[in-house]
Amino acid sequence: MNNFDYQNPTRILFGEGEIANIKNAIPQGAKVLVLYGGGSIKANGVYQQVVDALAGFEWLELSGISPNPKYDELMPAVELIKRENIDFLLAVGGGSVADGTKFIAAAAKFEGDDPWDILAKRAPVTDALPLGTILTLPATGSEANGNSVVTRGTDKLSFNSPLVYPAFSVLDPTTTYTLPARQVANGVVDAFVHTIEQYLTYPVNSPIQDRFAESLLLTLIEEGPKAMADVGKPAEEQNYDVRANVMWAATLALNTLIGKGVPQDWATHMIGHELTATLGLDHAQTLAIILPSLMNEQREGKREKLLQFGERVWNITEGDESTRIDATIAKTREFFETMQVKTRISDYGFGAESVDKIIDQLERHGMTKLGERGDIDIAKSRAIVEAAV
């Protein structure tokens, strides 16, 4: 096992009805800015629960944070915060709202010239407004980590700081009953790939981390299709535990615990970001496209973990090693397809002409040494993307 430094201070309020408890989790007397995306939280009753819970607070709201949150949409919030002396940010929605709110929290306290430097120049975050989240879309894990991804033009960039861990996050599974199929599917695929990226590398004799990762993968494989089968059903026909298990899995997939002490490989995410930036694909779609191709290209370096993943998660024990690895990759691709997420660039109406654009972006962003060994150079990324067309 490798040395590690782990700390995750985020308080998790989990279960039906927990939104009401934010009144005890937000500092008394704080002036709150509520941030959200579109109108879905008004349609499903979450907005009203937030309004009720904030009865004792002075608060303002700002809507319109879009998927893959845009720098230009976020900066007006920073102005509002300064003008209105906001003390606490409350993000209500999915990972994009949480990510956008984290950037706003850091930008509001940034002392340099241009907060974009936090993303583009890795300018250090030395202070941030405190924030909480109410999660309505299990996927990114942003509700329990210090990560944030923000987009400006075709630059989709990230930062990480211990100062933007949410003080609390509310996970009420009933808020996910009204999600459309595409968001349920994308969330499960995102959480699955987060887990894989902290697991499918090379062995370092870390049985707990391995088994925790396998626990999440098995649960997502069992519960993901059940959640899809419930899409569109009224609340009384929903399976609460299925939604609860998907939600808790997504948080644990990226609250940083399972990746401590083990190698990590975030190449799928890094390449995937460029597919979103250049082709406009959903984040999870890009992961479902890149991961099977990457598993195949990296089958030598990942051999032992691919075999373990095949055996423990997919129950693949027959055939020689190469056959088992092929079957493992096929099963992974099949799972994404079962979740109604297509796994090839051509499935989305793009062809070989997109490869150069994606690779140019990757190079421009300095992503030339990806993978757990830093051996995914531009040539290898090109091979991965070409094989994914």
Added chain:
Amino acid sequence: MNNFDYQNPTRILFGEGEIANIKNAIPQGAKVLVLYGGGSIKANGVYQQVVDALAGFEWLELSGISPNPKYDELMPAVELIKRENIDFLLAVGGGSVADGTKFIAAAAKFEGDDPWDILAKRAPVTDALPLGTILTLPATGSEANGNSVVTRGTDKLSFNSPLVYPAFSVLDPTTTYTLPARQVANGVVDAFVHTIEQYLTYPVNSPIQDRFAESLLLTLIEEGPKAMADVGKPAEEQNYDVRANVMWAATLALNTLIGKGVPQDWATHMIGHELTATLGLDHAQTLAIILPSLMNEQREGKREKLLQFGERVWNITEGDESTRIDATIAKTREFFETMQVKTRISDYGFGAESVDKIIDQLERHGMTKLGERGDIDIAKSRAIVEAAV
């Protein structure tokens, strides 16, 4: 899954050489009191590492915190803290030193008449000195939770407060190389039983919590005997990863994560405490005695989880349900015996005459509704203890 409220702010510095990093984890300028037990940390080099790491701090030390830390031994530390204006406590040792230090941290800030009330009357802890730990004995999980158990006479009582979570804990597996067999064995048994007590209840459709618990049990079963085989060997012949995996398992067994959202049954610990208080047995010995007997007495209420535990952890799939449950209990007892921890009261030289004393204590401490359903009354506790003689 049940609703839950989870937060664990403790920072974990894990790995060889991490003791040196406490200099960055203790607040600059703090006046530190180092607390430890006997001389083992001087013999194994940990004490010198602490001295080196504290070079930039003003600090004092207090040794002599004994196993099952005694109230009367701890109170002089409270006086010292007030007299010397101590700002930060550093516990170096096993769970007893951590538990004792937590009580001292709370007692030093207690505003009532008698700090014993924190334990005996559940007086609320409203403030506590900050503390860190350097763990040298993986077992109790005290390094990453808010629990503390303190003994006074034949009263072995506990308290819990979010204010006594360690700010940080250093887990350096090499510090465990010199542990004697009895401590290695006791630690593995303690961590195993902690996990069982948050797992072996009744199903609530919580596949992640179940699998995380099974991950820890499987790891302890694999690694525990390997650690025993390395006892007494020089450092260069030790298996670092074995010690690392045992250490991380013990922390995760009681950092409260695996028990969130599921029923819990701490009857084994509660009854076990009275065996320590009346017979003077090691804490883990009492658990190894009580658990198999409790599993048998509670086999109806725990039926589904006993079968799951048998199948997933012990690979028991043959025979009818009753046969499989018998085999599961036998395997659990066998594991404790393999770890050189005997599983019957009579193995330690006591007989049926001890039952009344144990049960009287349990009744005096109000432990009349134990178990995940509160159905372990005094009669049932008596049956459990009698069957364990």
